[in-house]
Amino acid sequence: MPKKRLTALMQDYETDYSFEECLKIVVDKLSPEMFSGRGKNTWINDAGAEVLKVALHVPEIVPKYHSGYVVRLAPNKGYVYAKIDTMDGVVPVIVPRRLRDSLVGKRIRIEEINDGNPSYRYVKERLFSE
Numbered sequence: 001m002p003k004k005r006l007t008a009l010m011q012d013y014e015t016d017y018s019f020e021e022c023l024k025i026v027v028d029k030l031s032p033e034m035f036s037g038r039g040k041n042t043w044i045n046d047a048g049a050e051v052l053k054v055a056l057h058v059p060e061i062v063p064k065y066h067s068g069y070v071v072r073l074a075p076n077k078g079y080v081y082a083k084i085d086t087m088d089g090v091v092p093v094i095v096p097r098r099l100r101d102s103l104v105g106k107r108i109r110i111e112e113i114n115d116g117n118p119s120y121r122y123v124k125e126r127l128f129s130e
Helices: 006-013 019-029 046-057
Strands: 003-005 043-045 064-073 079-084 090-094 107-114 118-123
Touching (some): 003 006, 006 019, 006 046, 019 046, 019 064, 043 046, 064 090, 079 107, 079 118
Parallel strands (some): 090 118
Antiparallel strands (some): 003 043, 079 090
16 A cells, blocks of 8 residues: 655645644544654555545545543443543443443544534544555
């Protein structure tokens, strides 16, 4: 899977954002397997480049990713309550029912879908890229 530097993608997409703003969009909007490196040495794979292209033009369309800690089970069997690092309080997160009991006390990746009323969904971490 070929990768390209973030600085090269910024030139290709002719964006008006500064490098720091683009880097923040990459960290917020792309999943961890789509990019690697730090600072000016950030590399993005093909799938990440496509998502970044959309995120630079219309940032509201692409979901935001968070890291959180599962605190407790919710009364609804499709949810758990998680404490997101950048937010106060706990939020309900949609999870697969079969994983519900095993996630309590663990750190998970959470996708925020904001269409006026934010909702949160569990994102399975991949060990190996395909």
